[in-house]
Amino acid sequence: MGRKLLADPHLPRKLKEGRPQDVLPCIYCYTCISAIYIQEHARCAVNPETCFESLRPAPPAAATRKRVVVVGGGPGGMEAARRLDRAGHEVVLLERGDQLGGTLRFAALAYAANERLLDWLARQVEASHVEVRLGTVATPELLRSLSADAVVVATGARRSMPPIPGSDLPHVFSGDDLRRLVLGESSEALEKKTGWTTRLATKIGAATGMTANLDFVRRATHQWMPLGKRIAIVGGELVGLELAEFLSERGRTVGVVDDVPRLGAGLTIVRRMRLIEELEEHGVTLRAGASDIRIEAECVRFTDAAGQGAAILADHVIVAKGASGDLALAEQLRAASFAVHVVGDCRGVSYIEGAMRSAAEVAAAI
Numbered sequence: 001m002g003r004k005l006l007a008d009p010h011l012p013r014k015l016k017e018g019r020p021q022d023v024l025p026c027i028y029c030y031t032c033i034s035a036i037y038i039q040e041h042a043r044c045a046v047n048p049e050t051c052f053e054s055l056r057p058a059p060p061a062a063a064t065r066k067r068v069v070v071v072g073g074g075p076g077g078m079e080a081a082r083r084l085d086r087a088g089h090e091v092v093l094l095e096r097g098d099q100l101g102g103t104l105r106f107a108a109l110a111y112a113a114n115e116r117l118l119d120w121l122a123r124q125v126e127a128s129h130v131e132v133r134l135g136t137v138a139t140p141e142l143l144r145s146l147s148a149d150a151v152v153v154a155t156g157a158r159r160s161m162p163p164i165p166g167s168d169l170p171h172v173f174s175g176d177d178l179r180r181l182v183l184g185e186s187s188e189a190l191e192k193k194t195g196w197t198t199r200l201a202t203k204i205g206a207a208t209g210m211t212a213n214l215d216f217v218r219r220a221t222h223q224w225m226p227l228g229k230r231i232a233i234v235g236g237e238l239v240g241l242e243l244a245e246f247l248s249e250r251g252r253t254v255g256v257v258d259d260v261p262r263l264g265a266g267l268t269i270v271r272r273m274r275l276i277e278e279l280e281e282h283g284v285t286l287r288a289g290a291s292d293i294r295i296e297a298e299c300v301r302f303t304d305a306a307g308q309g310a311a312i313l314a315d316h317v318i319v320a321k322g323a324s325g326d327l328a329l330a331e332q333l334r335a336a337s338f339a340v341h342v343v344g345d346c347r348g349v350s351y352i353e354g355a356m357r358s359a360a361e362v363a364a365a366i
């Protein structure tokens, strides 16, 4: 119960009131516990007020009710919308895709504990007064027609393929490609790289709503995935390592290679210790400090940390690198004279903790 109470100190009261669905869930990310190891102030990734109660008191109800448009239905956008609604503002949440969740959906697939937060945020938004518009692209014209007093941009990171020799080969997927593939989404680049059976299965999954059900996808991918037996992942930060775990649990022989000296950036120290140990137990090859990484038809070649030539054999290669902040929309909207606030990964990749904290800061500032 320790961590559950850090995530939501109001848990006992909510249960007593018969509202278990409102309990903000712990996602077992170990941010709180890791703080002890590095002598930082204790904190909770999903609840920015925990341990900062006097520094971040609950904001009073808004003195002026504003019309706020939140752009992006990922965790940062949903949390900002929920908080702004609670503060008394009139909120419209725009999401380009056909469902809420953003990258948290794939994060929930790779690490099931994240799904609790996804479900909680979706439930809270649904139970609020927030007007959700799916399949809607934010443009200055639309925001003007919505009479937005303030705009919160929460559109996430930019993901570009890093300049790795061979990254344009047909058996190479970006992290985004893989997310789309598994979650039943489509893109032109993906259509070129997949066979008709995969495209058909993806379309059936999307049309029937099966791929929207993460538990179904989690179970189904144990039986079938359009990926070969041997997978090389280029990129050993949080996303690459959680992907390695997801794939190795599905019977793939996985190797991870990166040029950084230490794998696991973005993971808290305790989660990193556990995950690296689990990956090694699953037989995942982990190679940090590599140089001269290049992708070939059947392998990823590199020079290892000891200066020796090495290779990871691969039927498919996933490049899980290249995410960075993306302020393009925010700047476009500022140039069009909107009062713009920015939340989550578009400020720079900061994962769930950054999304939840920046959403709280922005909601308090509006």
Ligand code: SF4
Binding pocket: 003, 004, 006, 007, 025, 026, 027, 028, 029, 030, 031, 032, 033, 043, 044, 045, 046, 047
């Ligand atoms: S920091 Fe993570 S593990 Fe700790 S209580 Fe919060 S959600 Fe749970």
